[in-house]
Amino acid sequence: MHRVVVLASLVLLGACSRSEPSGGVASAQAQITPEALAMFKMRCAPCHGEGGHGDGPGAAALDPKPRNYTDASWQKSVTDDQIKKTILYGGAAVGKSPNMPPNQDLDGKPELDGLVAVVRSFNGK
Numbered sequence: 001m002h003r004v005v006v007l008a009s010l011v012l013l014g015a016c017s018r019s020e021p022s023g024g025v026a027s028a029q030a031q032i033t034p035e036a037l038a039m040f041k042m043r044c045a046p047c048h049g050e051g052g053h054g055d056g057p058g059a060a061a062l063d064p065k066p067r068n069y070t071d072a073s074w075q076k077s078v079t080d081d082q083i084k085k086t087i088l089y090g091g092a093a094v095g096k097s098p099n100m101p102p103n104q105d106l107d108g109k110p111e112l113d114g115l116v117a118v119v120r121s122f123n124g125k
Helices: 002-017 034-048 057-061 071-076 080-090 110-119
Strands: none
Touching: 034 057, 034 110, 080 110
16 A cells, blocks of 8 residues: 555656746756757757757848747746747747748647757756
C-alpha cells in the first residue's frame, strides 16, 4: 500500500510540474530532440538565426526584424501556448509581423512542442 501512495504522489507531482506559471515563462514540456533541432534549423534559423538572435541570413531583408529569442524579458513575457500559436498560425494571426509564416502542418504533432523547447533554450543566451 505504501508503494501505491508513493507512486501516486510522484505521478501527481509530475502532472503539477507541467503546468504553466500564471505570470510568464512556462518550462517547455518537450525535450529538445535531434528532430526538433533539425526542424528549427530548416524552418526557423533562416530568419531567427541558429543562435536565436534574430540574425539569420533572411533577416537582413525583413522589416520588422525577427524575434530575438535570447531576450530574457521577452522570454518572461510569453507563454508556451503563445509561442505555439505563433508557430502554428504565423505572425499576422497573433498581431505580429506577417513575414512570419504559418506552420499549420505541425498542429497536434510532437514536433511543435520540440520547437517550443528549442525557442525556450535560448533564454538569456
